[in-house]
Amino acid sequence: MADVLNIKNLKVIFRTGETFVRAVEGVDIRIGEGERVAIVGESGCGKSVTSLACMRLLTTPPAYIAADEFTFTSSDGTVHNLLEKSESEMLALRAEEMAMIFQDPSTFLNPVMTIGEQLDEVFVYHLHMKPKEARRHSIEMMKKVGIPDPEMRAEQYPHELSGGLKQRILIAMATSLSPRLLIADEPTTALDVTIQAQILALISERCEKEKMSLLMITHDLGVVREMADRVYVMYCGKIVEEGTVDEILDHPLHPYTKALIDTVPGVEEKVERFVQIPHNVPHPSNKPQGCYFSNRCAYCTELCKKKQPPLVSKESGRYVRCYYGTEELWEK
Ligand SMILES: Nc1ncnc2c1ncn2[C@@H]1O[C@H](COP(=O)(O)OP(=O)(O)OP(=O)(O)O)[C@@H](O)[C@H]1O
Ligand SMILES: [Mg+2]
Known part of the structure; x- marks a missing residue:
């Protein structure tokens, strides 16, 4: 079976006026079926830009993307050249085949729609369900991501939910159509330490159940140890090391x-x-x-x-x- 994602020599340049910022400089990344891959590195090294490029969520201008190979293989075996997809083709691919969750769930939830309405939209828009059937699926999804009293929560607005619950809703939205690849960009850094482990466990469980591949973007080596099979260490827009999680x-x-x-x-060391x-x-x-x-x-x-x-x-x-x-x- 072909790799889910295959990137060779990816370059992303931002142009503002006469200034060129080379954010990603010739990166190779591959993700196999069901594989959990992490990109790790300090702030500003190009992790988010790489993941946003994969989802084609960077706007040109100012972002210019080039690659020798940039392909995503969907569940039916179709190989998609991500550089050549139209925006409407990408809209279908996103959510159905490749989904993403971000650091701050608040920015992706609509404050004037209830949680239920926003989840329903996924099923109405992508699976053409009628509203009642969509709501049944939304409640089912909320149960799967561990939301207590989902019927009540469905009627609430985002501001009525804690950060951890909001991230669970985002995970529900991202994984409800069983995408082949889930990209998670620092999904727990905005959350309480006690909630972080629960959210990571949920992401692992969803990946396993839906047989999704995972691209985990993080600066946290603890998250890498927990979540990844293979690791790319990124620095200043380049991969500086690649190996299995134990090797790295x-x-x-x-x-x-x-x-x-x-x-x-x-944890046990006394930090001088x-x-x-x-x-x-x-x-x-x-x-x-x-x-x-x-x-x-x-x-x-x-x-x-x-x-x-x-x-x-x-x-x-x-x-x-x-x-x-x-x-x-x-x-x-
Ligand atoms: N729209 C943009 N215009 C110009 N430069 C940008 C733009 N977006 C990102 N950059 C630059 O690209 C570089 C990589 O940014 P990126 O967001 O990928 O870092 P990161 O590794 O995700 O860091 P963090 O851990 O802080 O999220 C940074 O130096 C940033 O300033
Ligand atoms: Mg980032």
Whole structure:
């Protein structure tokens, strides 16, 4: 069976006046059937832009998208070239085949429509159901995502629901038509820590039940460990490391991945001080000349400052963009 998503050399450039911002610079990503893939990296490294490009939710101008390959394979085996789809074709694909949930559910719920009306619309619009039948399905979906007293909740407006319940509604909307791919962009960062685990568990359960593939966008390595089979580490618009979740988290090869891991304090460890990666992610219009991580890297050499390292294959499915990317580096 073909990969659900296949992206080769994706580039996204924003143009504002005479300024060009290269937000995504030649990214390769593939997601297999039923696979759970994470993109991890700090703020501003291009995670959201990549996921929005997949959904074709970036408007041109200012965003310009190019790729050597950019295909989505739907449940019936049809291969869709996402770059060539019309907006109406994308409307059908979104929701029915590829759905997305975002960090802040409030912005995606209509404040003047009840929760029930908004869920009903999915079934009326996509499955052409009559209102009563649609409502029955909405209530059923609300039960599936663990909303207590769904009949009562269906009559309420978004402001009457907590953040966690709103995110459950969004998950219900996104997964009600059993899409083949679910993209979740930081779906728990706006929520209380105690609710986060419940929402992650719900996303996992929905993916398993509906046999959906998952693209999880996060800066949180705990979420990666919990939710992903395979991981892409992204920095300054480029993939710097790729591997299985155990390879990436237990045997990182790129100094950036290692630094990300080192900044997470263990629960049982007594934290003397927070470990930080020095400096900030450079703005896309001001990236270093050589390796983009060179100005923050503890292992940087003259070569790193001069020339961008290529993404090289270490072993099957394992890639790293560093001249010195081996575990021996950490001994130095
Ligand atoms: N509409 C836009 N116009 C110009 N630049 C943009 C636009 N949208 C995003 N960018 C730039 O693209 C880069 C990548 O942004 P993106 O939102 O993908 O980061 P991210 O990895 O999702 O970060 P975060 O963790 O903060 O969500 C950023 O430097 C951002 O300033
Ligand atoms: Mg983002």
